[in-house]
Amino acid sequence: MGKxxxxxxxxxxxxxxxxxxxxxxxxxxxxxxxxDLEAQFNPKVSMEARExxxxxxxLDKPLHIQYIEWLKRFARLDFGISFMDSRPVMQKIxxxxxxxxxxxxxxxxxxxxxxxxxxVGSAVKEGSFYDRFMTVFVFIGFAMPTFWLSLxxxxxxxxxxxxxxxSGIKSLxxxxxxxxxxxxxxxxxxxxxxxxxxFGGLAGISRYMRSSMLNVLKQDYxxxxxxxxxxxxxxxxxxxLKNALLPVVTILGLSVPGLIGGSVIFESIFSIxxxxxxxxxxxxxxxxxxxxxxxxIGAVLTLLGNLLADISYAAVDPRIKLE
Amino acid sequence: MNKLTIxxxxxxxxxxxxxxxxxxxxxxxxxxxxxENILTAPTSSHIFGTxxxxxxxxxxxxxxxxxSLMVGFIAVGIASLIGIALGAIAxxxxxxxxxxxMRFIDIMLCFPTFFLILAVIALLEPSIINIMMIIGATSWMxxxxxxxxxxxxxxxxxxxxxxxAIGASDFRIITRHLIPNAMAPVLVSITLGIAGAILVESSxxxxxxxxxxxxxxxxxxxxxxxxVMGAGWWMMxxxxxxxxxxxxxYNLLGEGIRERLLKS
Numbered sequence: 001m002g003k004x005x006x007x008x009x010x011x012x013x014x015x016x017x018x019x020x021x022x023x024x025x026x027x028x029x030x031x032x033x034x035x036d037l038e039a040q041f042n043p044k045v046s047m048e049a050r051e052x053x054x055x056x057x058x059l060d061k062p063l064h065i066q067y068i069e070w071l072k073r074f075a076r077l078d079f080g081i082s083f084m085d086s087r088p089v090m091q092k093i094x095x096x097x098x099x100x101x102x103x104x105x106x107x108x109x110x111x112x113x114x115x116x117x118x119x120v121g122s123a124v125k126e127g128s129f130y131d132r133f134m135t136v137f138v139f140i141g142f143a144m145p146t147f148w149l150s151l152x153x154x155x156x157x158x159x160x161x162x163x164x165x166x167s168g169i170k171s172l173x174x175x176x177x178x179x180x181x182x183x184x185x186x187x188x189x190x191x192x193x194x195x196x197x198x199f200g201g202l203a204g205i206s207r208y209m210r211s212s213m214l215n216v217l218k219q220d221y222x223x224x225x226x227x228x229x230x231x232x233x234x235x236x237x238x239x240x241l242k243n244a245l246l247p248v249v250t251i252l253g254l255s256v257p258g259l260i261g262g263s264v265i266f267e268s269i270f271s272i273x274x275x276x277x278x279x280x281x282x283x284x285x286x287x288x289x290x291x292x293x294x295x296x297i298g299a300v301l302t303l304l305g306n307l308l309a310d311i312s313y314a315a316v317d318p319r320i321k322l323e
Numbered sequence: 324m325n326k327l328t329i330x331x332x333x334x335x336x337x338x339x340x341x342x343x344x345x346x347x348x349x350x351x352x353x354x355x356x357x358x359e360n361i362l363t364a365p366t367s368s369h370i371f372g373t374x375x376x377x378x379x380x381x382x383x384x385x386x387x388x389x390x391s392l393m394v395g396f397i398a399v400g401i402a403s404l405i406g407i408a409l410g411a412i413a414x415x416x417x418x419x420x421x422x423x424x425m426r427f428i429d430i431m432l433c434f435p436t437f438f439l440i441l442a443v444i445a446l447l448e449p450s451i452i453n454i455m456m457i458i459g460a461t462s463w464m465x466x467x468x469x470x471x472x473x474x475x476x477x478x479x480x481x482x483x484x485x486x487x488a489i490g491a492s493d494f495r496i497i498t499r500h501l502i503p504n505a506m507a508p509v510l511v512s513i514t515l516g517i518a519g520a521i522l523v524e525s526s527x528x529x530x531x532x533x534x535x536x537x538x539x540x541x542x543x544x545x546x547x548x549x550x551v552m553g554a555g556w557w558m559m560x561x562x563x564x565x566x567x568x569x570x571x572x573y574n575l576l577g578e579g580i581r582e583r584l585l586k587s
Contacts, residue, residue: 018430026442139327139578143571145522147529148563151549159553261437265526269549279438283445283532295442299433306433 004314012303019299020074024067027292079293084285089293092278097297099169100267100274103190104259107198108252115202116248119209123244124236126214134206141203146262150196150269157192165189167271196266201255208251213244246317253309257302328579334572338565342389349382353539362555372557374547383539384561390540391521391569394455398520401459403466403513410470411497411505415478421471428464436461440523441532449532458520466512473505507584514577518570525566541566 061069073080079089122131158166165171169189170182177185216222217240225235263276271277275294282290341348357377365372371380413424440457447453477483478501486496527533528542529549536543541562548558 014426015430015433018426019433022430022434026439027446139571139574142574143518143567145525145563145566145570147526148545148559148566151545151552151559151563155552155556155559257433257435261435264437264441265530268530279441280530283441286445288445291442291445295434295438298435298438302433302435 005311008307008310012307015303016300019296019303020071021067023292023295023299024070026295027288028063028066074296079296080289082282082290083287084282084290089289092290093275093293093297096273096275096278099272100260100263100276101301103193103197103263103272103274104256106190106194107201107259110194110198111201111205111255112252114198115205116209116245118202118206120213120236120241120244122206122210123213123217134210138203138207141199144199146196146200147265147269149199150192150266153192153196154269164191166192169272193266193270193272196270197259197262200262201259204255205248205251209244209248212247213240216240216244219243246313249309249313249316253306256305257298260298260301325579325582327575328582331572331575331577331579334568335576338388338392338569338572341385342392345385345389349379349385351379351382353378353382353386354537355379362551362558364555365557371561372555374544374558375551375555380544380557380561383544384541384565387539387541387544387562388565390451390534390538391524391542391566394451394458394524394534394540395517395521397455398458398462398524399513399516401456402463402516402520403509404463405460406463406466406512407470407502407509409463410467411474411502413467414471414474415493415497415501424467425471428467431461431464434461437523437526440527444527444532449527449535451534451538454524454527454533458523462516462519462523466509466516469508469512470502470505473508474501477501477504511577511581511584514573514580518573518577521566521573522570 077090079093081087082089082092118134118137122134125131154166157163165188169186171177171185171189174182174185222235222240225239226232230239260275263274264280265276266272267274267276268280275298278290279294279298281287282294355378357373360369360373360377362375363369363373363377369379369381371384374380374383409424409428413421439461443457443460444453447457474497483496483500486500491499524533525540525542525545528540529546531543531546533542534540536547544562545559545566548555548562551558
């Protein structure tokens with residue numbers, strides 16, 4: 001196990017290097033220099049001043065030197081200073097990250113809690129009314145635009161019926177609440193965002209669970225289990241389910257970038273001060289160091305998600321370690 | 324054929340016809356402002372109502388169909404060109420060429436696509452052409468992997484050895500024999516990709532960084548609908564439904580093609 005984890009981490013280091021190269025290229029291949037962006041806030045900036053800014057960011061050096069210097073700072077998690085409020089980029093990201101990760105974590109739990117039973121149920125009763133109903137539901141889930149779903153929920157649950165708050169993560173009078181009330185208040189604010197964030201992934205996981213379970217049910221060892229007279233319940237839930245769950249772990253890891261990317265949409269709609277909203281605000285303001293920082297951190301989070309999925313896969317499936 | 328697939332084909336066909344014949348279907352000029360009829364609910368003269376500038380929502384939706392489908396088609400066209408080319412090269416040449424392309428794909432897949440798209444838009448202008456190119460440039464990885472896998476199994480087949488024996492060039496073998504025979508699974512990916520591209524475009528336009536008003540797109544109409552939430556349900560209902568139904572149509576069609584391929 002230790003050797004496997006070690007090998008995976010070496011592979012990840014290579015990927016990480018690739019991520020930094022792509023991020024660096026994206027920003028530098030695009031027409032216009034960051035100094036243009038900063039200078040455009042102030043039309044009076046002279047050529048001389050531009051050169052000074054360029055020198056400050058090391059933009060007058062050759063590209064590969066720039067990259068290496070950027071990489072050195074990246075290794076110290078130093079992404080520079082935000083154009084908007086002159087605060088360190090890393091500090092801004094770290095402030096925003098917990099809320100986004102909390103929402104992602106809850107939505108992954110929700111996806112698993114609902115998606116797995118739906119998929120297993122469909123597979124066990126393949127071709128039944130339930131299965132066909134769930135197939136339709138899955139297609140609806142795939143086609144539903146997240147932002148439209150958010151708007152509908154906001155309009156009905158928030159505005160018309162006033163059941164749940166629709167903006168931010170806490171109420172105005174939050175500070176006056178006791179600890180218990182604070183938790184209730186925040187949870188209320190998070191219900192809609194978590195639900196919206198989970199909705200798209202739900203369809204994918206339940207569909208995947210269904211085909212994985214169907215696949216396992218065709219295996220010889222299931223026939224053996226039935227032949228030796230085990231109860232159907234034991235065959236399904238002790239023998240089949242355990243094996244069918246394995247590939248779902250991988251899919252969960254693969255769905256991390258989608259979840260993080262989706263945070264831009266629901267965080268801007270529900271005004272949640274998370275990473276997605278930070279990214280959106282930076283894009284609108286062309287706050288270049290923050291854009292670069294969030295892009296790299298987003299990719300690193302994806303890497304970690306994949307690593308976690310791979311390690312847990314190896315932990316539950318002894319065949320992996322033998323390879 | 325499956326009933327759901329036929330349903331998908333009907334949806335896809337319906338919207339393509341609307342997009343092609345937009346000027347015939349649209350009763351008004353989509354940009355025509357009418358201050359006296361601001362935010363009117365659907366009536367017989369404005370069947371989808373009007374927006375906050377009094378423009379006819381139905382006409383805007385009809386022209387929006389053109390934009391949304393065009394972005395979807397061209398973006399996926401770009402993605403499939405890149406994906407098919409890189410996948411075929413990786414699969415055919417193998418060795419280090421394959422290694423480099425596959426690692427590149429692995430790296431690209433690490434980025435939350437939506438973040439990558441937004442970052443590039445921040446640097447360029449959010450014009451329709453840029454949006455099509457960006458979506459295309461960030462969504463080819465799945466197709467490349469499929470193409471590579473197909474080519475890996477095809478290139479060991481006898482007809483390819485025969486082709487090589489008569490002295491055909493690599494280029495000819497790849498473009499005339501390998502790619503056409505490997506297209507089937509990629510076709511599923513292309514169909515589903517159109518749905519994905521339409522979703523991404525409408526999300527971008529909804530966030531105000533996609534197709535820019537006054538050019539109508541389903542996403543930016545919905546964004547205007549958000550601004551008048553509570554005062555104009557039709558501004559939220561119709562564009563949302565259009566996106567949802569179109570995406571559903573392409574997904575159903577894609578699934579239909581996949582099932583057909585599995586059977587044959």
